[in-house]
Amino acid sequence: MDNSSEMILRVAGLQSLIDLLRAQAWVVVGPTVRDGAIVHAPIESVDQLPRGIGDLQDGGSYRLRQRGDEALFGYSVGPQGWKSLLFPSRELLWSGQRDGADVAVEPAVVDPPRLALLGVRSCDLHAIAIHDRVLTERAVPDAAYAARRDNIFVVAVTCSDPGGTCFCVSMGTGPVPDRGFDLALTELLDPAGHRFLVVPGTARGAQVLDELRALAADEAAMPADEPDRLAARDVGAQAALRMGRALDVDGIRDLLYANTEHPQWEDVASRCLACTNCTLVCPTCFCTSVDDVGDLTGSTTERWRVWDSCFNTDFSYLHGGSVRSSVSSRYRQWATHKLASWVDQFGTSGCVGCGRCITWCPAAIDITAEVAAIRSRED
Amino acid sequence: MVPRPFRLVGRRQDTTDTFTVLLEPTEGDPLGFVPGQFTMLSAFGVGEVPVSVSGAAHVAGPLQHTVRDVGAVTHALSRASVGDVLGVRGPYGTGWDVAHGHGKDVVFVAGGIGLAPLRPAVLEVLSHRDRYRRVVVLYGTRSPDDLLFADSLADWQGQGVELLVTVDYGPPSWAGRVGLVTTLIPRAGFDPKYTLAFVCGPEVMMRRSAMALVERGVTPDSIRVSLERNMRCGVGLCGHCQFRELFICVDGPVLSYARVAGLLGYREV
Ligand SMILES: Cc1cc2nc3c(=O)[nH]c(=O)nc-3n(C[C@H](O)[C@H](O)[C@H](O)COP(=O)(O)OP(=O)(O)OC[C@H]3O[C@@H](n4cnc5c(N)ncnc54)[C@H](O)[C@@H]3O)c2cc1C
Ligand code: SF4
Ligand code: SF4
Numbered sequence: 001m002d003n004s005s006e007m008i009l010r011v012a013g014l015q016s017l018i019d020l021l022r023a024q025a026w027v028v029v030g031p032t033v034r035d036g037a038i039v040h041a042p043i044e045s046v047d048q049l050p051r052g053i054g055d056l057q058d059g060g061s062y063r064l065r066q067r068g069d070e071a072l073f074g075y076s077v078g079p080q081g082w083k084s085l086l087f088p089s090r091e092l093l094w095s096g097q098r099d100g101a102d103v104a105v106e107p108a109v110v111d112p113p114r115l116a117l118l119g120v121r122s123c124d125l126h127a128i129a130i131h132d133r134v135l136t137e138r139a140v141p142d143a144a145y146a147a148r149r150d151n152i153f154v155v156a157v158t159c160s161d162p163g164g165t166c167f168c169v170s171m172g173t174g175p176v177p178d179r180g181f182d183l184a185l186t187e188l189l190d191p192a193g194h195r196f197l198v199v200p201g202t203a204r205g206a207q208v209l210d211e212l213r214a215l216a217a218d219e220a221a222m223p224a225d226e227p228d229r230l231a232a233r234d235v236g237a238q239a240a241l242r243m244g245r246a247l248d249v250d251g252i253r254d255l256l257y258a259n260t261e262h263p264q265w266e267d268v269a270s271r272c273l274a275c276t277n278c279t280l281v282c283p284t285c286f287c288t289s290v291d292d293v294g295d296l297t298g299s300t301t302e303r304w305r306v307w308d309s310c311f312n313t314d315f316s317y318l319h320g321g322s323v324r325s326s327v328s329s330r331y332r333q334w335a336t337h338k339l340a341s342w343v344d345q346f347g348t349s350g351c352v353g354c355g356r357c358i359t360w361c362p363a364a365i366d367i368t369a370e371v372a373a374i375r376s377r378e379d
Numbered sequence: 380m381v382p383r384p385f386r387l388v389g390r391r392q393d394t395t396d397t398f399t400v401l402l403e404p405t406e407g408d409p410l411g412f413v414p415g416q417f418t419m420l421s422a423f424g425v426g427e428v429p430v431s432v433s434g435a436a437h438v439a440g441p442l443q444h445t446v447r448d449v450g451a452v453t454h455a456l457s458r459a460s461v462g463d464v465l466g467v468r469g470p471y472g473t474g475w476d477v478a479h480g481h482g483k484d485v486v487f488v489a490g491g492i493g494l495a496p497l498r499p500a501v502l503e504v505l506s507h508r509d510r511y512r513r514v515v516v517l518y519g520t521r522s523p524d525d526l527l528f529a530d531s532l533a534d535w536q537g538q539g540v541e542l543l544v545t546v547d548y549g550p551p552s553w554a555g556r557v558g559l560v561t562t563l564i565p566r567a568g569f570d571p572k573y574t575l576a577f578v579c580g581p582e583v584m585m586r587r588s589a590m591a592l593v594e595r596g597v598t599p600d601s602i603r604v605s606l607e608r609n610m611r612c613g614v615g616l617c618g619h620c621q622f623r624e625l626f627i628c629v630d631g632p633v634l635s636y637a638r639v640a641g642l643l644g645y646r647e648v
Contacts, residue, residue: 094381096423096466102405103423103464107381139629140380140614257623260645287618289611294424301424305380308611308619315619317609319449329647337621344624 005206006224007213009185009196011072013220015046017155017183017198020212021116026153029085030118031078036064038078040085043118050075057163057244057355059364070194073119073187076163077354081124081283082117086148087131093290095302103301110144116153120181122174123166123354125156127283129180133346134286153204156181160235164244165355167368171249173352176236177201183208186232197224197232245355247368248375249339255375256340260332264373269328271363276309278357278365279334284350287315310334335367380612382421382466383407387459388441394525396448397492398457399433401441402465410442410467413474414499415605415633419613420444421466422455429610429628431496432470437506442467445495445527471613473633475500475603480575484513486567486597488588490560490580491520494527496605496632497579505538515541515567519560519584522546523553541568560584564591571596578636579605586643589636602636623648
């Protein structure tokens with residue numbers, strides 16, 4: 001894209017963007033504050049965004065704080081990724097009607113909503129790209145995911161204030177959105193005023209900007225100039241220097257494969273509660289199970305797909321017992337899958353460095369620290 | 380992900396806990412498969428489990444599955460009677476590729492219900508008996524009462540199969556061998572340098588058998604095993620069957636022992 005289509009939006013211009021997307025029949029889903037956390041919800045107004053709110057994240061801890069400024073995107077990722085919108089935690093696969101001995105099976109109808117996702121961070125863009133690979137580029141793709149995925153408009157945002165558990169720089173996934181968006185915003189809060197540099201990533205995004213230009217008041221949406229671009233670049237560059245965590249990924253696949261029997265796995269097992277939080281908050285975890293439910297008369301049955309976790313004992317159950325009965329083997333499976341076997345399976349890491357698994361672990365277990373411990377005491 | 384309705388057209392009780400179902404689609408084409416593949420078999424309203432095909436691939440006829448009743452779903456399957464409808468998805472996974480054994484000795488090592496997934500492979504070999512040299516079936520089971528496919532076994536012997544059977548526990552009336560199936564490997568008549576071996580049974584049994592075959596001189600890449608893991612989808616999406624980088628439902632269940640020998644050596648992978 002040549003940069004003539006880039007624009008500067010004031011807060012009123014951001015409101016015009018939301019209005020325009022809504023007028024184009026998109027349901028705009030963006031960050032809001034609820035129960036002391038940043039969560040995604042349908043929004044209509046910039047007033048619903050978390051103005052002046054930041055966050056403090058560390059192993060096992062998450063708190064919102066007042067930033068003392070007007071920033072609308074001045075926090076990092078909250079507990080929810082976008083996963084549950086594209087890949088619901090519970091989804092009907094099919095239903096069957098019994099008629100005598102016969103059973104008629106009907107696939108579930110997927111009628112995906114048109115969602116405009118506002119404020120998607122770079123790590124989460126990469127997570128969506130990973131899910132595209134895992135769920136759609138397969139011999140038997142997940143058609144419901146693909147249908148939902150085809151019905152989203154993505155407005156990304158550059159991270160300006162990374163969280164204490166972020167390590168996207170180590171994973172090469174952030175903090176500046178590099179792909180997978182229709183529009184990308186960078187929030188600027190300097191003496192030149194509160195504004196957003198907005199860059200199109202697709203023809204569809206550029207089209208929206210053209211319409212916005214025609215629609216918004218002159219002072220709310222303006223052409224971007226060079227100082228704006230430099231300021232925006234600086235936001236990303238500064239953020240990259242303030243990662244809360246780091247992970248040395250050099251040779252990590254071979255490192256973990258070679259240390260299948262490292263004593264650190266037992267060490268982490270003495271702390272891990274096998275609560276499954278890390279897998280539920282992880283934007284790339286995709287494991288599921290199925291529940292068959294029937295009514296009392298046995299005339300209808302349904303099969304539901306539900307999120308599952310490799311930390312559950314039942315996950316690897318075979319007649320006679322679970323393959324991974326020890327917690328150490330389950331943590332090892334999770335970490336090795338994220339960082340090593342995922343590479344063999346899908347050609348990328350399964351971790352985007354969003355830090356959620358660290359923040360939301362009740363035992364403050366930190367995948368970056370566990371891997372560092374293995375690296376420092378290699379067998 | 381949607382099962383096709385198949386009608387139960389025949390049922391056989393093989394042993395006290397093992398039975399065979401014969402299934403035909405209520406509409407549409409019969410299921411094509413290669414020996415070693417499995418389907419996801421549903422008892423409507425109860426659940427779905429992976430089960431290997433146990434019938435011949437090269438002759439038309441109902442889809443056959445031989446199932447051991449070990450839990451909720453397999454028990455519900457055991458209660459289905461002729462006329463009932465079950466759900467079938469698949470076939471899924473890799474096959475035994477027995478044709479790679481043309482011109483060689485082929486050795487089948489089965490433990491318990493593991494004979495069921497091997498049966499289509501044995502039948503394929505026997506349908507082209509002249510393309511193979513010696514055909515050996517080594518079969519170990521818990522007790523004489525647990526012997527599967529007794530009629531077929533006699534039949535196979537008639538078609539030039541060297542069959543050696545052993546049981547873990549034999550009553551005084553049992554005149555045959557007692558001991559693990561691995562003890563049959565040193566005494567069977569095959570030339571390890573020109574052998575392709577197919578092993579199916581509980582994981583420890585497959586590992587010990589593969590090690591005994593290697594001991595005898597068969598190279599690890601001439602040994603195939605069929606691994607079993609929990610499976611919820613059969614197509615690599617549910618994640619349950621992962622064996623480090625392998626999805627057993629897609630990359631397996633049949634895998635070269637050379638590929639998995641190292642991984643099988645670790646506990647709880
Ligand atoms: C590729 C493959 C081929 C198989 N072929 C045969 C065969 O030909 N004949 C045969 O008798 N058995 C076969 N099995 C094993 C069979 O799938 C299990 O015995 C069956 O799933 C047990 O389910 P259940 O509900 O009756 O038992 P339970 O013990 O009650 O199972 C409880 C739960 O665990 C799950 N579960 C238990 N064991 C397995 C398993 N091995 N795989 C997946 N999920 C499991 C079940 O889905 C169930 O929901 C095969 C397994 C695999 C992976
Ligand atoms: S493993 Fe942890 S840091 Fe990596 S993507 Fe998942 S939740 Fe984020
Ligand atoms: S690592 Fe933490 S979040 Fe994950 S299962 Fe263990 S205790 Fe729960």
